[in-house]
Amino acid sequence: MSGNILDSIHEIVKKLSRSFDEVAVHAIAKKDTMVKIWNSEPSITQLWREIELHLRLAKSNRLWVLIYKTHELGELVKRAEEIVKTANKISEAEFYAPLPDYAACKPLSGVFDQNVEYYMKNPDNLANSLITETLSTGVERVSGTIRLSQLNRLLVTSKGYECREAKTAFEVYARAFKGDLTGHWAHGSTHISHDAIREVGRKAGLYATITKNKVDFTPGEYTVLLSPLVIGNLVNYVANMASALPVLMGFSMFAKYKPGEKIAAESISIYDAPRDTTLPGAVGFDEEGVETYNKPIIEKGVLITLLHNTATAIKMNTRSTGNAGWITPRSWNLDIPGGSVKYEDLIRDLREGVFITNNWYTRLHNYYEGIFSTVSRDATLLVRNGDIVGHIGRVRIASTFERLLKNVQELSGEKFSVWWWEVRVPVKAPYITVSNLQLTKPEV
Amino acid sequence: MQVDPGLLRRVVDRGRELGAQYVEARFQDDYVVGIGTRNDRVIAVYNNRSSGVGIRVLVNGALGFASTNSTSLSDLLETVEYAISQAKATSSLRKKPIEFSEEEVSKGKYGVEEKERLLDFGVEEMIKLAMEIYSASKSSVKEAKLPFLSTDIRVHIQEKLVVTSEGAQIEARVPRLYVNAFSVLMHLEKGTLQRSRWLAGSGGAELIKKWDPVKVFSEEQARLEKVLVSGVAPPSESIWVVLGPEVVGLIAHESAGHPMEADRILGREASQAGESYVKPEFIGKYKIGNKYATVIDDPTIPNSYGFFLYDDEGVKARPRYLYNEGVIYEPLHNRHTAKIFNTKSNGAARSMDYTSEPIIRMSNTYLAPGNISFEELIEDIDLGIYVKSYMEWNIDDVRWNQRYVGLEAYMVRKGELAEPVRNPVLEFTTGWFYSNILGVDKNLEFYPGTCGKGEPSQGVPVWFGGPNVKLSKMRVGVLA
Numbered sequence: 001m002s003g004n005i006l007d008s009i010h011e012i013v014k015k016l017s018r019s020f021d022e023v024a025v026h027a028i029a030k031k032d033t034m035v036k037i038w039n040s041e042p043s044i045t046q047l048w049r050e051i052e053l054h055l056r057l058a059k060s061n062r063l064w065v066l067i068y069k070t071h072e073l074g075e076l077v078k079r080a081e082e083i084v085k086t087a088n089k090i091s092e093a094e095f096y097a098p099l100p101d102y103a104a105c106k107p108l109s110g111v112f113d114q115n116v117e118y119y120m121k122n123p124d125n126l127a128n129s130l131i132t133e134t135l136s137t138g139v140e141r142v143s144g145t146i147r148l149s150q151l152n153r154l155l156v157t158s159k160g161y162e163c164r165e166a167k168t169a170f171e172v173y174a175r176a177f178k179g180d181l182t183g184h185w186a187h188g189s190t191h192i193s194h195d196a197i198r199e200v201g202r203k204a205g206l207y208a209t210i211t212k213n214k215v216d217f218t219p220g221e222y223t224v225l226l227s228p229l230v231i232g233n234l235v236n237y238v239a240n241m242a243s244a245l246p247v248l249m250g251f252s253m254f255a256k257y258k259p260g261e262k263i264a265a266e267s268i269s270i271y272d273a274p275r276d277t278t279l280p281g282a283v284g285f286d287e288e289g290v291e292t293y294n295k296p297i298i299e300k301g302v303l304i305t306l307l308h309n310t311a312t313a314i315k316m317n318t319r320s321t322g323n324a325g326w327i328t329p330r331s332w333n334l335d336i337p338g339g340s341v342k343y344e345d346l347i348r349d350l351r352e353g354v355f356i357t358n359n360w361y362t363r364l365h366n367y368y369e370g371i372f373s374t375v376s377r378d379a380t381l382l383v384r385n386g387d388i389v390g391h392i393g394r395v396r397i398a399s400t401f402e403r404l405l406k407n408v409q410e411l412s413g414e415k416f417s418v419w420w421w422e423v424r425v426p427v428k429a430p431y432i433t434v435s436n437l438q439l440t441k442p443e444v
Numbered sequence: 445m446q447v448d449p450g451l452l453r454r455v456v457d458r459g460r461e462l463g464a465q466y467v468e469a470r471f472q473d474d475y476v477v478g479i480g481t482r483n484d485r486v487i488a489v490y491n492n493r494s495s496g497v498g499i500r501v502l503v504n505g506a507l508g509f510a511s512t513n514s515t516s517l518s519d520l521l522e523t524v525e526y527a528i529s530q531a532k533a534t535s536s537l538r539k540k541p542i543e544f545s546e547e548e549v550s551k552g553k554y555g556v557e558e559k560e561r562l563l564d565f566g567v568e569e570m571i572k573l574a575m576e577i578y579s580a581s582k583s584s585v586k587e588a589k590l591p592f593l594s595t596d597i598r599v600h601i602q603e604k605l606v607v608t609s610e611g612a613q614i615e616a617r618v619p620r621l622y623v624n625a626f627s628v629l630m631h632l633e634k635g636t637l638q639r640s641r642w643l644a645g646s647g648g649a650e651l652i653k654k655w656d657p658v659k660v661f662s663e664e665q666a667r668l669e670k671v672l673v674s675g676v677a678p679p680s681e682s683i684w685v686v687l688g689p690e691v692v693g694l695i696a697h698e699s700a701g702h703p704m705e706a707d708r709i710l711g712r713e714a715s716q717a718g719e720s721y722v723k724p725e726f727i728g729k730y731k732i733g734n735k736y737a738t739v740i741d742d743p744t745i746p747n748s749y750g751f752f753l754y755d756d757e758g759v760k761a762r763p764r765y766l767y768n769e770g771v772i773y774e775p776l777h778n779r780h781t782a783k784i785f786n787t788k789s790n791g792a793a794r795s796m797d798y799t800s801e802p803i804i805r806m807s808n809t810y811l812a813p814g815n816i817s818f819e820e821l822i823e824d825i826d827l828g829i830y831v832k833s834y835m836e837w838n839i840d841d842v843r844w845n846q847r848y849v850g851l852e853a854y855m856v857r858k859g860e861l862a863e864p865v866r867n868p869v870l871e872f873t874t875g876w877f878y879s880n881i882l883g884v885d886k887n888l889e890f891y892p893g894t895c896g897k898g899e900p901s902q903g904v905p906v907w908f909g910g911p912n913v914k915l916s917k918m919r920v921g922v923l924a
Contacts, residue, residue, distance in 0.1 A: 038710075039710075041538050042537050042538060044508070045530040047510040047529075051513060065491075072495070092485075093485070095487060127534055141711075143714035249594050250591060361838035375840045377840065398924065
């Protein structure tokens with residue numbers, strides 16, 4: 001972030017502090033390179049250099065949030081000054097709390113990979129590695145994405161808080177095709193890893209070639225083995241609902257529960273893990289300048305905490321958990337502790353089960369009740385007496401998140417860092433078996 | 445327009461000087477003012493602006509894209525160099541060069557008329573509307589409670605200027621209005637029912653009067669209360685199924701619109717939004733349905749949410765018949781896929797914002813209506829179900845296996861709507877749906893949505909719609 005922008009931000013805070021009770025500016029400077037791969041060739045290579053300015057303004061308990069992706073900082077200030085003139089026409093905000101008082105700046109270290117800059121200029125090496133590794137498994141073609149990011153953020157508030165943080169991010173995922181079977185794998189980190197690229201290619205290829213048999217499938221209740229990709233997708237929904245704002249808005253199954261209540265199997269814990277510096281969502285301070293910390297959302301089946309910013313915390317008579325979002329608290333990274341079973345043994349333990357390696361299109365019928373369905377894609381495998389007997393095409397899990405969490409059986413010891421198009425909050429997750437899940441497929 | 449076309453022309457010329465076969469520079473400004481409320485309180489007022497230039501180039505048979513939110517000449521010239529360096533960085537990995545179809549060069553300027561200036565529908569008016577929606581909705585509910593009703597109301601002014609190295613120059617201004625209410629109805633014994641309902645389109649503040657959101661939302665709450673309190677489970681045997689325009693529109697979007705995107709057919713979105721059951725050789729030959737299976741995507745519908753007259757490659761927009769009387773007919777094309785299919789682009793390239801590459805998108809997708817009334821459509825049904833709206837839905841990544849869980853639904857008995865039905869589940873394949881349409885009425889209605897696709901994901905405004913549709917008998921499930 002250049003000195004000019006930095007000076008401008010200080011100027012904005014100083015100037016607007018004359019008109020508003022509180023001012024916070026969150027400036028984000030991003031540089032991203034992305035290679036998209038289509039039929040084993042790049043379809044497009046893209047570069048973004050952006051500066052985003054997020055402005056939180058408060059006056060007499062009224063709240064405004066401005067997000068400007070523009071270099072015209074003067075316009076942003078002008079707009080803010082127009083806003084203040086209409087403040088008395090707007091009612092007090094439902095969820096308002098003063099910004100936290102001054103705190104020391106403690107940015108996270110160990111989250112910036114110097115190699116990212118080089119590969120941003122030379123992404124062909126990484127793309128070629130992903131294509132080559134995946135094709136080496138014997139598949140016919142591969143699609144996928146490689147993204148490299150540098151992110152600098154600066155938070156300045158009128159309470160005297162100022163902190164900067166820089167990090168990098170690396171995302172790679174691949175989908176491999178062989179006949180009518182596909183396999184998919186994904187990885188996310190703060191650091192580039194050539195091993196991870198190779199692993200993504202190998203595992204995508206593995207699942208695309210794991211069986212040649214297409215077998216019949218009868219819808220019903222099954223014990224289902226879910227890959228870390230599926231767990232990552234579903235746990236994103238759980239974590240979104242653990243944000244206190246959706247709870248207060250009726251958008252969440254957690255509206256029915258209080259911290260301390262048992263809501264899941266004892267074997268399952270879900271942590272918000274902003275301090276895991278290997279995952280790309282790592283962050284040292286939230287949007288209110290509160291220092292982040294790792295915390296259980298669910299621990300050994302018990303709901304421990306919702307995710308809070310200062311305003312939702314006051315509303316629910318607790319303290320911020322360092323998860324602001326000025327309006328909506330959010331999770332940063334998610335970590336699910338593994339079990340003691342080997343992945344291979346999870347398959348071996350299935351008597352009549354289904355192994356779902358990837359999913360998409362998760363939708364809820366009712367957030368309050370947690371009623372959802374999601375569709376499998378890529379290898380969906382029927383397992384009998386511990387053996388994969390064939391693939392069954394695309395099926396649907398139709399259940400509730402409560403049932404899913406309560407019916408967790410076993411977790412693998414191995415964990416994988418997952419980040420891709422359908423898993424937007426990075427997740428470190430094991431393979432997990434869940435009993436009595438309803439699987440459907442159209443009769444007509 | 446905030447940016448002079450001459451500025452973009454210089455950028456395009458510079459790209460050509462640097463060896464690009466094709467350069468496209470697009471200034472795009474998206475300005476949003478909105479509010480969020482919960483019950484009778486404001487959560488926040490928000491104001492967003494995303495403004496900058498996206499530059500796409502074709503170099504050595506490879507595509508590169510770069511964007512900047514600066515509009516200074518020096519930054520733009522640097523950005524076109526970045527776009528070219530990006531294309532060159534991976535061009536050695538392409539075995540077959542990317543080419544574009546030849547198209548008529550368009551120059552045009554268009555906008556959407558605002559009878560009442562949209563930005564005059566200010567924050568104060570938005571809050572007043574939100575409070576009225578909450579108050580009227582709460583009053584309309586008698587036996588159940590309405591513990592949560594949140595609204596999201598916003599105006600969005602979108603301006604674009606597209607300049608290409610082939611001489612296209614398109615200037616557009618589209619104002620859009622969006623009103624959403626998300627509600628939770630609760631009954632001590634019957635549980636909860638949730639609804640998310642949108643009204644959205646392009647035009648001015650006059651749309652508020654035309655839509656009457658307070659009436660629409662509050663009357664729907666009263667009907668949904670009956671579903672919650674008195675709704676019965678659907679019968680277990682096979683029954684006739686009639687779907688309302690909201691459900692039919694979504695089906696058209698998901699199982700005709702998406703599988704007919706040519707980039708998806710060719711696999712460009714394979715690792716994200718997926719591929720298509722449609723193969724290139726199906727076009728113009730393969731029958732997916734019966735005579736009622738005509739699905740049209742038309743960006744030119746006045747006041748629609750997915751409105752545009754030229755796409756972001758400068759190609760003139762027109763209605764596209766995706767399925768025509770049961771035949772897989774015309775995919776949505778951009779210039780890249782048109783070249784591969786040896787045809788012309790039909791103007792389907794859209795970008796969410798200046799940071800987004802133009803990709804193939806739907807606009808306003810609908811199943812063609814018929815001539816009969818709703819009463820005539822259901823008059824010979826002895827026992828059936830009418831599903832008017834939905835909450836949960838999904839479809840597989842080749843757009844074949846799909847599910848819709850009804851929200852407002854009724855039994856049909858002896859040709860008339862009867863008692864409400866709760867949570868009916870419909871699962872069928874694309875082939876079954878389009879082959880089992882027995883009738884369509886004349887009541888074409890549109891519903892808004894934000895369609896997601898691409899990487900990074902791009903959400904673009906669309907309408908989807910259709911008439912009421914009568915289907916063959918099927919077994920209707922129920923939430924377990």
